[in-house]
Amino acid sequence: NAGVTQTPKFQVLKTGQSMTLQCAQDMNHNSMYWYRQDPGMGLRLIYYSASEGTTDKGEVPNGYNVSRLNKREFSLRLESAAPSQTSVYFCASHVHGDTQYFGPGTRLTVL
Amino acid sequence: AQSVTQPDIHITVSEGASLELRCNYSYGATPYLFWYVQSPGQGLQLLLKYFSGDTLVQGIKGFEAEFKRSQSSFNLRKPSVHWSDAAEYFCAVGALSSNTGKLIFGQGTTLQVKP
Numbered sequence: 197n198a199g200v201t202q203t204p205k206f207q208v209l210k211t212g213q214s215m216t217l218q219c220a221q222d223m224n225h226n227s228m229y230w231y232r233q234d235p236g237m238g239l240r241l242i243y244y245s246a247s248e249g250t251t252d253k254g255e256v257p258n259g260y261n262v263s264r265l266n267k268r269e270f271s272l273r274l275e276s277a278a279p280s281q282t283s284v285y286f287c288a289s290h291v292h293g294d295t296q297y298f299g300p301g302t303r304l305t306v307l
Numbered sequence: 308a309q310s311v312t313q314p315d316i317h318i319t320v321s322e323g324a325s326l327e328l329r330c331n332y333s334y335g336a337t338p339y340l341f342w343y344v345q346s347p348g349q350g351l352q353l354l355l356k357y358f359s360g361d362t363l364v365q366g367i368k369g370f371e372a373e374f375k376r377s378q379s380s381f382n383l384r385k386p387s388v389h390w391s392d393a394a395e396y397f398c399a400v401g402a403l404s405s406n407t408g409k410l411i412f413g414q415g416t417t418l419q420v421k422p
Contacts, residue, residue, distance in 0.1 A: 201411075227407060238397060239351075300350045
């Protein structure tokens with residue numbers, strides 16, 4: 197099992213550009229999450245999907261959109277990137293009664 | 308408000324010394340608790356978790372943590388630190404009754420190990 201995979205690993209964008217971060221899990225988990233990690237702030241939840249077909253806002257959703265494409269895949273889209281969105285983005289998946297499993301992260305720089 | 312506090316942003320210990328990382332939480336529901344470790348440039352790896360039962364839980368790499376409900380704490384300990392333990396450590400709390408699985412994370416504690 198690959199677990200949780202994320203693409204790309206690194207990305208540099210210019211202000212105003214758009215991009216989609218991809219996440220997939222092969223553990224048949226119902227729930228998936230997108231976090232951003234910034235120094236001194238831990239992980240903050242951007243959006244989550246408790247089950248296929250549903251998505252909900254987390255703590256810091258502004259400037260982002262998500263799509264739960266199917267049970268395996270959960271993408272995060274930046275429509276118009278801003279320097280404040282420079283961060284490391286983690287995807288995670290979860291099944292009830294267990295922990296969350298994390299992907300390796302995407303390091304995004306917005307110039 | 309629900310929150311997790313890791314009071315120590317940065318800790319330095321000598322190799323072979325004991326370690327305790329503090330975690331305090333504020334949570335309305337019955338919590339389940341986690342410690343994760345993150346090496347530089349890597350994702351988060353689960354060290355240990357507490358759902359119920361014995362309040363002293365054992366994890367990987369020789370770590371343990373003790374859940375103290377009266378103190379709303381879940382401190383992480385290791386008797387003898389190795390240089391490879393240098394990393395960032397995150398405490399997290401969730402609701403056992405929740406079907407969303409959402410977690411709240413602390414700000415993290417960076418551990419430096421002196422030779």
